[in-house]
Amino acid sequence: MPGIGYGKAILFGEHFVVYGMPGIAASIELNTTCTYEKKVSGGITANDLVTGETINYGEDKAKKLGQVIQVILRETGIKEKNFRLKLSTNMSLMGGMGSSAALGVSILSCLNKEFSLGIDDKRINEITFEVEKVFHSSPSGIDNTVSTFGGMLWFKKGAANTVEQLQIPEPVRIVLIDTGIINDTAELIAKVRKQKEENPKEFEKIFASYSELALKAKNEVEKADWKKVGSLMNKNQELLRRIGVSSSQLEKIIEASLESGALGAKLTGAGVGGNAIALTPEKELQEKVSKKCSALGFKTFKVTAGIKP
Numbered sequence: 201m202p203g204i205g206y207g208k209a210i211l212f213g214e215h216f217v218v219y220g221m222p223g224i225a226a227s228i229e230l231n232t233t234c235t236y237e238k239k240v241s242g243g244i245t246a247n248d249l250v251t252g253e254t255i256n257y258g259e260d261k262a263k264k265l266g267q268v269i270q271v272i273l274r275e276t277g278i279k280e281k282n283f284r285l286k287l288s289t290n291m292s293l294m295g296g297m298g299s300s301a302a303l304g305v306s307i308l309s310c311l312n313k314e315f316s317l318g319i320d321d322k323r324i325n326e327i328t329f330e331v332e333k334v335f336h337s338s339p340s341g342i343d344n345t346v347s348t349f350g351g352m353l354w355f356k357k358g359a360a361n362t363v364e365q366l367q368i369p370e371p372v373r374i375v376l377i378d379t380g381i382i383n384d385t386a387e388l389i390a391k392v393r394k395q396k397e398e399n400p401k402e403f404e405k406i407f408a409s410y411s412e413l414a415l416k417a418k419n420e421v422e423k424a425d426w427k428k429v430g431s432l433m434n435k436n437q438e439l440l441r442r443i444g445v446s447s448s449q450l451e452k453i454i455e456a457s458l459e460s461g462a463l464g465a466k467l468t469g470a471g472v473g474g475n476a477i478a479l480t481p482e483k484e485l486q487e488k489v490s491k492k493c494s495a496l497g498f499k500t501f502k503v504t505a506g507i508k509p
């Protein structure tokens with residue numbers, strides 16, 4: 201039985217969530233799967249989705265995937281020494297879709313079933329947060345939370361995180377549009393932190409605007425008023441520009457999406473590279489935005505946001 205880890209799109213609040221402000225993120229159909237194969241010898245092996253190489257855990261502990269396996273073995277107490285993990289994905293990697301969290305959830309769900317570990321979603325989420333640290337050093341926890349629980353989530357980091365399922369009538373159609381440029385989340389978090397230290401007054405204002413916007417967004421998402429949600433996403437994008445995480449490629453995609461009628465468009469994830477999200481509740485609109493961005497040479501994903509695994 202494969203383990204599945206779902207990807208995510210952030211509708212509101214990337215970067216702001218790192219500073220304890222609330223965000224809204226939704227799970228999407230794109231995912232990573234992990235299957236288990238017992239071996240008689242040869243140690244623990246797995247295929248790295250980013251590099252394509254097969255890593256041997258015993259020899260490659262320093263590599264990211266080796267570190268992920270180390271965290272998972274440590275946290276689950278699995279003693280088995282010989283097995284192969286077969287990983288596959290249809291997500292953009294290092295592209296703002298939460299691929300590292302999906303990786304953690306897929307491996308953990310797979311091993312949970314294989315070894316009858318009996319760990320619940322709460323624990324899967326906690327361990328995947330440790331996996332996230334391997335990749336992003338100081339993650340907020342939003343990606344692992346949405347990959348574990350799915351749905352449309354209101355998330356706020358804290359001594360205990362606030363996680364609330366927002367009830368929407370049905371998952372909403374979106375288009376994710378890939379700049380084709382990979383992003384380094386840890387680096388971008390550090391960049392924003394530096395900017396904040398250099399411009400404390402400006403950031404205070406931006407943070408206050410965002411906090412106000414997030415509360416409005418929650419209200420409109422709960423009403424499924426996608427027109428208003430879209431307009432707030434555009435405002436969120438303005439704030440993301442001001443904290444320095446947009447880029448010419450993202451702006452080109454956003455402009456094209458809005459011109460095609462998307463109700464809102466912004467970057468999703470850490471920014472600069474990665475993906476943009478366009479809000480397109482109607483099927484024809486989703487098609488139109490996707491076509492327009494494909495014609496500009498970008499890879500697009502027509503998905504729904506807020507699926508329950």
Ligand code: MEV
Nearest residue numbers: 214215339340341469470
């Ligand atoms: C990454 O998907 C979103 C960031 O806010 C980082 C995080 O919350 O861990 C940039």
